[in-house]
Amino acid sequence: xxxxxxxxxxxxxxxxxxxxxxxxxxxxxxxxxxxxxxxxxxxxxxxxxxxxxxxxxxxxxxxxxxxxxxxxxxxxxxxxxxxxxxxxxxxxxxxxxxxxxxxxxx
Amino acid sequence: xxxxxxxxxxxxxxxxxxxxxxxxxxxxxxxxxxxxxxxxxxxxxxxxxxxxxxxxxxxxxxxxxxxxxxxxxxxxxxxxxxxxxxxxxxxxxxxxxxxxxxxxxxxxxxxxxxxxxxxx
Numbered sequence: 107x108x109x110x111x112x113x114x115x116x117x118x119x120x121x122x123x124x125x126x127x128x129x130x131x132x133x134x135x136x137x138x139x140x141x142x143x144x145x146x147x148x149x150x151x152x153x154x155x156x157x158x159x160x161x162x163x164x165x166x167x168x169x170x171x172x173x174x175x176x177x178x179x180x181x182x183x184x185x186x187x188x189x190x191x192x193x194x195x196x197x198x199x200x201x202x203x204x205x206x207x208x209x210x211x212x
Numbered sequence: 213x214x215x216x217x218x219x220x221x222x223x224x225x226x227x228x229x230x231x232x233x234x235x236x237x238x239x240x241x242x243x244x245x246x247x248x249x250x251x252x253x254x255x256x257x258x259x260x261x262x263x264x265x266x267x268x269x270x271x272x273x274x275x276x277x278x279x280x281x282x283x284x285x286x287x288x289x290x291x292x293x294x295x296x297x298x299x300x301x302x303x304x305x306x307x308x309x310x311x312x313x314x315x316x317x318x319x320x321x322x323x324x325x326x327x328x329x330x331x332x
Contacts, residue, residue: 139318141257148307148322149257155316192257196311196318199271201247203257 107132109195111204117212124180126207128193133173137197140169140178143206144189152191153178185211214238214321216308221326228298228330234291234308234323241289245311247319248282248293250304250328258304261293265313298330 108131118124128138136156141149151160153169156176166181180187188211193204220232234246248260261282262271270282281294291308305327309319 136316141319143257148324149319150322151318151320154318154320158316160320190256194257194259194319199262200273201259201262203249203259206256 107134107195107200107202109193109202109204111191111193111207113207114205115208115210117210118183119212120183120185122183124183124187124209126178126191126193126209128171128176128178128204130174130176130195134195134197136172137195138169138171138176139194139196140167141192141194141203142187142189143192149192180209183209183211216310216321216323218306218308218323218326221306221328223329223331224298225332226299226330229294229296230298230328232293232295232306232308232326232328234293236289236291236310239310239321242286243313245313246282246284246291247309247311248280248291249307249309249319249322250302251307251325252301252304255304260306262311263291295328298328300330302328303330304328 110129138156140153143149157169168179170177190206190208215237217235245264247262263282279297283292305325307325309322
């Protein structure tokens with residue numbers, strides 16, 4: 107199963123609503139996670155089960171979707187959200203990651 | 213502190229071997245399946261291998277199957293990755309990550325990574 111993210115990069119202003127999409131080549135139910143990775147750091151889990159916010163993650167992050175099409179939304183982009191975001195399927199092996207979406211501030 | 217700490221990375225020649233370790237601290241290691249993931253310089257994340265609590269279920273990515281072996285020692289709260297027949301393209305930061313055993317539990321904790329460089 108392939109995981110395709112779009113866009114590969116985006117630039118937005120502080121306060122903007124940002125949306126990243128992830129498409130699975132086959133249905134994966136809700137076994138979809140989103141990670142944030144800042145430069146030089148390990149990835150951090152944001153969303154699991156497609157829409158459940160990991161404890162401690164700001165509520166401006168949200169996830170939606172099921173089956174093959176999923177979305178990560180940042181409702182109001184903040185400077186500290188500059189990072190690369192990855193989706194991942196984990197219904198079965200291989201637990202494939204998307205290619206990543208680099209988000210920066212305009 | 214609840215954490216995962218990788219070790220064992222370094223410089224190795226092509227064709228060589230290396231064994232990575234991942235030490236778990238301050239959580240119940242036997243409540244989690246474990247995974248290895250890597251990230252080549254400037255590239256994205258690549259999942260490599262999975263092992264369940266009892267080591268009865270093990271999976272590998274095609275890119276490492278037959279060369280890498282994942283294992284764990286629950287008595288030592290440790291995860292391992294034996295890497296043989298290393299290639300230039302195995303150069304990466306290697307992370308371990310825990311995966312809860314609940315229905316939708318995901319990779320909720322990662323180590324800081326250990327760097328492997330394969331070069332002559």
